[in-house]
Amino acid sequence: MTAIGDHVPTFALPDTEGITHEPGDAPATVVVFTCNHCPYALAWHDRIVAVARDYADHGVRVLAINSNDAERYPRDSPQAMSARVERGDFDSVPYLRDESQEVARAYDAKTTPDVFVLDANGLLRYRGAPDADHDYPAQNAAFVRAALDAVLAGRDPDQPQTPPVGCSIKWKT
């Protein structure tokens, strides 16, 4: 399991158009495990997209990954992912498919959402929930924003870890 301060595993995953994305070449990267069917992921979704928009000028990259078993949860199929992207739900955030679930396992992702903030060197600087309450948009992904502000300023985040909250990752059986 990757601990705060450790190098996170690298990966290369395709988005809904088949273009491969990987972390790196950014002062900070947000990797968020998410999906289509989970109310927690959906409730927090716009806040994550807003982070991507608000931090784009700082060079921050946000990568959304869906690792769920689409056979048991058809709403997480590649087709359903593409439909959300085409609808504009993800704005500029690439929505990546982790078909083998290897990336979720390498990150030890637990839930959707589960957020990981990496610094420019690929070190894990924050892991957990986007903010304190999925039901209150005014929370504004405060945990992620605080972590990014710290990383961009060359500081350690005051709160490097919070418990991830959401639906369990749907592992293949």
Add this chain to the structure above:
Amino acid sequence: MSVELLFWDGCPSHPRALAELRAAMADLGLDPSTIAVREIHTQAEATLEQFVGSPTIRIDGVDVQPPVQEPFGLTCRVYHRRDGLISPTPDPADVRDALRTTAQTATTERR
């Protein structure tokens, strides 16, 4: 009046849903201790109980936010709150209204 909360343990939303259901019942002068809390363990149980996700709250057998063409299964349920936001739990106002309507109907029928 029967009040049921059905849940699947793979979804963490049922404690909040139960707390909000208890609060709504107490607000309306109903006894929260009468809530029947039942866990759904398997897909077969979900199908048998017509369980479309966790949590599900039924009052006299009627869902507080009746699902539309949702498959039965072990999953977290997506609710839409009155302000349009998505939530893992039903809007407490919907729960309160459903309880009030059912209680009023029962009172009228007894007269």
